[in-house]
Amino acid sequence: MALFSLRSKGPVEKSGALSALLEGASIEVMPRTAAKIESFRDLLPAGTRVYVAHIEGTPIDEMVATARRLTDEGFAAMPHVPARIIPDRATLETWLKRYREEAGASQALVLAGGVATVAGAFASSIDLLQTGLFDELGYTRLHVAGHPEGNKDIDRDGGTAEVDKALLWKQAYAANSDAEFAIATQFAFDAAPVIAWAERLKGLGITMPIHLGVAGPTKLQTLIKFAIACGVGPSLAVLQKRALDLSKLLVPFEPTEMLAQIAAYKAANPDSLLERVHLFPLGGIKASAEWLGENR
Numbered sequence: 440m441a442l443f444s445l446r447s448k449g450p451v452e453k454s455g456a457l458s459a460l461l462e463g464a465s466i467e468v469m470p471r472t473a474a475k476i477e478s479f480r481d482l483l484p485a486g487t488r489v490y491v492a493h494i495e496g497t498p499i500d501e502m503v504a505t506a507r508r509l510t511d512e513g514f515a516a517m518p519h520v521p522a523r524i525i526p527d528r529a530t531l532e533t534w535l536k537r538y539r540e541e542a543g544a545s546q547a548l549v550l551a552g553g554v555a556t557v558a559g560a561f562a563s564s565i566d567l568l569q570t571g572l573f574d575e576l577g578y579t580r581l582h583v584a585g586h587p588e589g590n591k592d593i594d595r596d597g598g599t600a601e602v603d604k605a606l607l608w609k610q611a612y613a614a615n616s617d618a619e620f621a622i623a624t625q626f627a628f629d630a631a632p633v634i635a636w637a638e639r640l641k642g643l644g645i646t647m648p649i650h651l652g653v654a655g656p657t658k659l660q661t662l663i664k665f666a667i668a669c670g671v672g673p674s675l676a677v678l679q680k681r682a683l684d685l686s687k688l689l690v691p692f693e694p695t696e697m698l699a700q701i702a703a704y705k706a707a708n709p710d711s712l713l714e715r716v717h718l719f720p721l722g723g724i725k726a727s728a729e730w731l732g733e734n735r
Contacts, residue, residue: 506542521552526559648714655727
């Protein structure tokens with residue numbers, strides 16, 4: 440049976456398109472949550488890309504140790520490198536060298552970082568890339584942040600001019616870098632604005648593939664809290680509408696319906712920038728890994 444259209448409110452059918460979209464899906468952990476997992480091999484397919492989130496205040500030793508553990512267990516560790524918590528170039532170089540030499544990591548998510556106060560010389564991912572250190576130290580894959588529903592920290596008037604300008608700069612940088620680039624997005628809950636955003640970027644001349652962020656199975660109340668904190672706007676209405684149905688408050692929210700719609704769109708538009716899925720395990724990595732296994 441075919442997948443439902445974007446307007447469908449019916450149940451979601453599993454399909455080859457959804458399974459294909461979930462191939463190569465990545466997931467995210469923090470050092471403190473990773474420490475509670477006895478074995479990642481029991482949860483994830485070998486080679487899965489695992490982002491290591493660097494929350495302000497997390498010691499770099501814990502970040503490096505987590506990345507090392509993931510590498511040793513057969514996964515592709517991708518540590519976050521948040522500009523605004525790095526005081527200077529020397530610190531950046533030290534961190535990047537440690538990830539390469541001690542943790543065996545050759546990938547990184549380069550982002551500004553959601554902190555109010557800039558620690559030193561770097562305020563944006565562009566500032567980090569301009570150092571040239573990622574290429575000098577042999578990083579082979581770099582991801583940059585994308586925001587399908589806008590970024591209030593950059594375009595404070597609600598427009599897209601500054602965000603678009605930044606992505607175009609990164610597109611030009613990627614063309615001259617030895618590393619492969621992709622856009623990793625903030626999570627969303629509605630397929631329509633994501634598809635519209637991806638089409639708009641393509642129209643601007645962006646060619647970097649998009650790795651779409653979605654929340655793994657999570658209590659609705661938890662998800663709404665994260666959505667508000669992260670500035671997820673238009674698609675928040677999807678959660679608010681769901682909250683009106685008391686029966687749905689008793690079961691975790693899952694991204695299946697949204698991703699089925701994305702998969703149907705991608706199957707019909709194989710040249711779309713939407714390439715892969717990235718899971719934010721807001722309800723726990725085990726729940727997200729189980730959901731991924733069931734649907735992939």
